[in-house]
Amino acid sequence: MNLRRQLILVSLLTLSLPWAGCQYIQEMEKAMRQGQVIALAATATAVANRIASDNALQQPLLHERWQQPQAQQLYVHRLTGPMFVDGYDDEWRYLPITPQVFQNTDDSVHWRLSLGQDEQRMLLFAQVTDANIFYHNPSLDDLASGDHFRLRTLNRTGQTRDYIIRSGAPGEVTAYYQDGRRIRQEPRIRGFWQENADGFQLELSWPKTLLGDHLGVALVNVDEQPEPTQIDDERRRRPLQKQWLGNLAEHSTPPFWAAADPVLTEAVSVFASNGVRLRVVSNNHWLLADAGQLQQPRGEEYETHGLMQWFYRLLLGRQYFPELASPQLTGHFSESEILSAQVNGQSVSGWYQWGVRRVGRAVVPIQQGLQSSMVVAEQSSDTLMALTNTAFNRLVFYTLLATAITGIGLLAYASWLSLRIRRLSDAAASAVDDSGQIRDDFPQSKAADEIGELTRHYGELLARLREYTEYLRTLSSKLSHELRTPLAVVRSSLDNLEHEGLPDSARTYAQRAQDGGKRLSSILNAMSSASRVEASIESADKETFVLGELLQQVGVAYNDMFQHCGVSVFVDERVAATSVLMAPDLIVQMLDKLVDNAGDFCPQDGAIQIALLLTAQGVELSVSNDGPLLPDHMKYQLFDSLVSLREQADNNNVTHLGLGLHIVRLIVEFHGGSVQASNRDDLTGVVFSAQFPLSTA
Incomplete structure (x- = not known):
């Protein structure tokens, strides 16, 4: 993050x-x-x-009435608007009243009861759901033979009276009650019986003073009604199957109504x-x-x-x-x-x-x-x-405003810090070029904070590393110059010692010293050669020639020199006849170093390939050989002076100081190119590639 x-x-x-x-x-x-x-x-x-x-x-x-259990009591609501009794629920459906619901055990019949009162009347509205409606048939029962309602009251003497609301067909209804053996009509209880899609509904009204303080309401549902026949028909005398659904049973006392x-x-x-x-x-x-x-x-x-x-x-x-x-x-x-x-x-x-x-x-x-x-x-x-x-609104507004301002400020500050750190990171990443040289253009910061101080410390560190690297680059020439005179004294002394009469055991040690001196002399000569090459490169003259033809010519010579392995040359057709502006002697010397290095590490019956290719950046001259691979972490140090990393393919006495690849880098840089070493993709060998810009072609 x-x-x-x-x-x-x-x-x-x-x-x-x-x-x-x-x-x-x-x-x-x-x-x-x-x-x-x-x-x-x-x-x-x-x-x-x-x-x-x-x-x-x-x-x-x-x-x-307020001390009795309320389970069976009915509540009468106060009505404030006009009510028109017609058997329909046009007024009742908009009243703030939740009807009481009564139902039988299997819920095949249930009905909803609403009670209300105004200044003069009490009103009742019942909505019955019943698939089978049986109307009153006087021939079966004088009082009530079909589905009907009962209003039960209790007078001051403790006697109950049932008012029967029955109907032979939809329409206006009135109440009846039994007085001894006589059936009397109560015209003050009036209403309408209307059918609907699910059953029927009943709306009644009566004076408030008619029924007293007790009221029980029940729907008496008739399950079976015999067909009317002659007077002595056995089925006529069979009792009807009735269900009482309401706040009273057939022989119960009506409770107080509440309001x-x-x-x-x-x-x-x-x-x-x-x-x-x-x-x-x-x-x-x-x-x-x-x-x-x-x-x-x-x-x-x-x-x-x-x-x-x-x-x-x-x-x-x-x-x-x-x-x-x-x-x-x-x-x-x-x-x-x-x-x-x-x-x-x-x-x-x-x-x-x-x-x-x-x-x-x-x-x-x-x-x-x-x-x-x-x-x-x-x-x-x-x-x-x-x-x-x-x-809350004010708190949210001010805190969100403060959070937004703080967030924007921190975002701007973070962007500024991120930009400075990114610049420092980019400068540190580019402090060393592709050839491993430390650049001298590291930016200097004048900021007084920690990032500025870190930038200055990086600059000082790179300057010291650059000085030390330059010292190491010139160390070979200094050593060759300083060691040449004492080495000459040692060799002359050993030569004079050979003319002295020495025993055989002493001659063996003298010969070993002579061989060591020769090896030191060859080392100094190689170091001096590198110094001379560096000097000669600066004064080399460039000329125009066909690089592909040059490669074909030297390829034949290399094939004769390295007989333990095959040397082949591949030239891209697109650059086969292209003329380049280079120093041919230096190019040949560079190839000598690369092919000689490849031959040292190429195994018996291995292969060395010299290739010239056209790339987007210019031309690429590569030397590839079979053999051991390069360590990944040391690839960029191969072209430094006095660096030799790989074990030779053959154990010979030839001294390798790593100066050859160093000279290769100097020649490539003289022509404005870059050189790199890498392992083959199939991991069967090594490839040394030199890239030259198009300006030289």
């Missing part, structure tokens, strides 16, 4: 600042929500104290401020009073901040609370806070999700002896959310 990317990653650490700010906002929101719940609990406590201190308000809560208390609702509405909803829940969890409304969200506000709220929840991992229930739809309030407050006798609070908003709830019990009703206070967190959203 480069420096620029590293600094960009470092700049991302600034994103921890908005995260820390969001954590602070979250803690602040928790504290504000806690304060809101405390305020709701205080409001609910005030309402509870008001009810507990007023006997007129407390007495309805102690009524028997909101208008006096209690009016008393509670005094405490319902803007955005706060207050409710009173009975001991058996029916909704007795409902005052106030939760503040509805403003569309523009949520449209503006919806994306930011989503980002806020995503960044902080905000959890969703349980969905807020709507007890006003069923009249039944059985949330966990209600049960906890009733059991423990202490206030309980909680939070719920209402769409995109949150609603806080506080429940405070009202103690009346051993019975307990509850006051429920609810309020949405719109104001709280507005404050936290505003703080």
Whole structure:
């Protein structure tokens, strides 16, 4: 990973600042929500104290209907709009009422019941799903022979009365009841029976004072209806198979019906401020009073901040609370806070999700002896959310702005540092040319920082290496000059010693000394030869000639010289007749060194190939031979003075100082080219290649 990317990653650490700010906002929101719940609990406590201190308000809560199990009770909702009784659900479908559902064991028949009341009437709407509808047939039963509804009431003396709603066909219906052996009609209970695609539906109305405080409703479904025959037909006297589906059985007592208390609702509405909803829940969890409304969200506000709220929840991992229930739809309030407050006798609070908003709830019990009703206070967190959203938006804006500025600054700084380091890297990579020479154009930096200091240290190091390399390059000529005189004295002394009378054992040592002197003399001659070649190269004259013809001529001579291996010459047709401007004597001397080196390392019956090729850069003159390979890490040092790396193919006494390849490099550089050594692709030998620019061709 480069420096620029590293600094960009470092700049991302600034994103921890908005995260820390969001954590602070979250803690602040928790504290504000806690304060809101405390305020709701205080409001609910005030309402509870008001009810507990007023006997007129407390007495309805102690009524028997609120102490019974609510499982069989029916809740009658308050209707505010006009209702037209016609057997259709045109008005009912838009009312905030969740019907109660009754069904048989196999769910083949089920029906939905909705009850409501206005100032004068009570209304009922039933929607029945039944594939087989049996209408009333008077010949089978005078009271009810088909599917019918029963409304059961209980008077003050404890006697029950069933009102039968039957129909012989779709249309208007009325109620009947049995008085002793007589069947009487109740015209005050009126309605309509209409069929639909799944069964039928019934809509009724009656005066509020007609049925009293108890009400049971049941659908009596007839599974089988015998065909009418003669009077004494056996099947006519067979009992019909009936199913009772509702909140009462065939011989049960109707329970109290439940509804909101208008006096209690009016008393509670005094405490319902803007955005706060207050409710009173009975001991058996029916909704007795409902005052106030939760503040509805403003569309523009949520449209503006919806994306930011989503980002806020995503960044902080905000959890969703349980969905807020709507007890006003069923009249039944059985949330966990209600049960906890009733059991423990202490206030309980909680939070719920209402769409995109949150609603806080506080429940405070009202103690009346051993019975307990509850006051429920609810309020949405719109104001709280507005404050936290505003703080969050500002925090995100400023921190993202600071992060962007910091990131851009770090990116620019990283680019500047990366550029300086890249320049230093490029200069260090090109400090040594292809021939292994240290260049003298290493850039010098005047910067006072660490990179500038590192650049200057690199320059000083390369300057010292260049001086030392130059010293090593001239060491051979200096050694040959300094050692020639003492070597001459040694050799003359050994020559004079031969004329002295020496024993045979001494003559052996004298002969060894003489041979060593000759070897030293040959070494000095070779070193002097290299120095002379360097001097002669500078003064060599170039001329125009055909390089391909020259190679063909010397190839024949090389083939005679190296008989242990074959020497072949290959000239590219494209350059076979091309004239070049070179020093032919130096080219021949270069070939002598390369072919001589190849012959020394080529095994018996090996092959040496001299090739002249045309390349994109100019012409390439190569000498390839079979034999041992070159070490990869020493390829560039072969053309330095006094360097010999490979073991010779034959163990002879010829001294190899590595000066031949050094002379080859000098000749190639004189012609503006470059030389390199490499192993063959098939790893069977070595290739020495000299590249000459097109200007020489």
